[in-house]
Amino acid sequence: MWHLxxxxxxxxxxxxxxxxxxxxxxxxxxxxxxxxPNYPFEYExxxxxxWLIQAPENNYRIIVYFMxxxxxxxxxxxxxxxxxxxxxxxxxxxxxxxxxxxxWITSKTNRxxxxxxxLRGQSGTGFKLRYYTEKKQECxxxxxxxxxxxxxxxxxxxxxxxxxxxxxxxxxxxPVNQTIILQFSSFRTEPGRDTVTVIDPxxxxxxxxxxxxxxxxPVTISQGNKLTVRFQSDAYMHDIxxxxxxxxxxxxFLEN
Numbered sequence: 001m002w003h004l005x006x007x008x009x010x011x012x013x014x015x016x017x018x019x020x021x022x023x024x025x026x027x028x029x030x031x032x033x034x035x036x037p038n039y040p041f042e043y044e045x046x047x048x049x050x051w052l053i054q055a056p057e058n059n060y061r062i063i064v065y066f067m068x069x070x071x072x073x074x075x076x077x078x079x080x081x082x083x084x085x086x087x088x089x090x091x092x093x094x095x096x097x098x099x100x101x102x103x104w105i106t107s108k109t110n111r112x113x114x115x116x117x118x119l120r121g122q123s124g125t126g127f128k129l130r131y132y133t134e135k136k137q138e139c140x141x142x143x144x145x146x147x148x149x150x151x152x153x154x155x156x157x158x159x160x161x162x163x164x165x166x167x168x169x170x171x172x173x174x175p176v177n178q179t180i181i182l183q184f185s186s187f188r189t190e191p192g193r194d195t196v197t198v199i200d201p202x203x204x205x206x207x208x209x210x211x212x213x214x215x216x217x218p219v220t221i222s223q224g225n226k227l228t229v230r231f232q233s234d235a236y237m238h239d240i241x242x243x244x245x246x247x248x249x250x251x252x253f254l255e256n
Contacts, residue, residue: 036126071124103236152242
């Protein structure tokens with residue numbers, strides 16, 4: 001007689017248990033410090049630390065910079081900066097490994113979430129950060145004077161850098177029988193990242209130029225009586241002075 005034996009095999013699957021003690025911290029002080037667990041010694045396995053920095057009002061921003069070395073296990077242990085309060089907010093920086101270049105990181109909003117995660121294995125010493133909050137610099141606006149100046153926030157700055165993570169828009173409008181001449185006298189921005197866009201709404205293709213880098217762009221003469229200049233910089237601060245330009249309104253040239 002045959003006997004049927006049913007054998008049940010239970011397979012144990014290892015599920016990470018994230019370490020305690022730094023799961024979620026809300027920081028409302030205007031300045032302070034953040035570090036990986038046990039810094040400057042090795043951090044723990046399965047860390048999931050989140051710090052939410054909150055500035056008091058919407059017209060404030062948050063600036064963070066590194067202190068000391070940044071050392072994590074490459075590809076496994078990560079430090080992520082979000083421009084907002086949740087992990088669905090815009091990612092400003094996502095780092096892992098050993099970094100020797102330390103940018104200053106600036107939020108556009110008045111909240112910044114910083115998340116550090118680690119897995120099991122050889123760990124590093126981690127990181128230490130300092131943060132502070134400050135009011136956003138105002139920039140852009142509507143310009144209707146016959147002549148004037150446009151510049152990156154703080155130009156010429158000391159110690160020679162413009163604001164990061166800004167979006168400045170200047171709308172220049174002349175009388176209907178005039179055109180606008182825009183001429184840059186100095187121009188130095190981070191190539192490929194911090195851009196000046198000039199828009200002429202009278203053209204079928206209104207974008208006249210998108211410019212960045214260390215070369216002064218050519219003079220722009222509007223087709224109609226309006227020009228828009230937009231300056232956008234990324235989240236990282238660099239020792240670059242920015243730009244300055246002069247505009248003037250002149251009578252339209254008569255065709256022969």
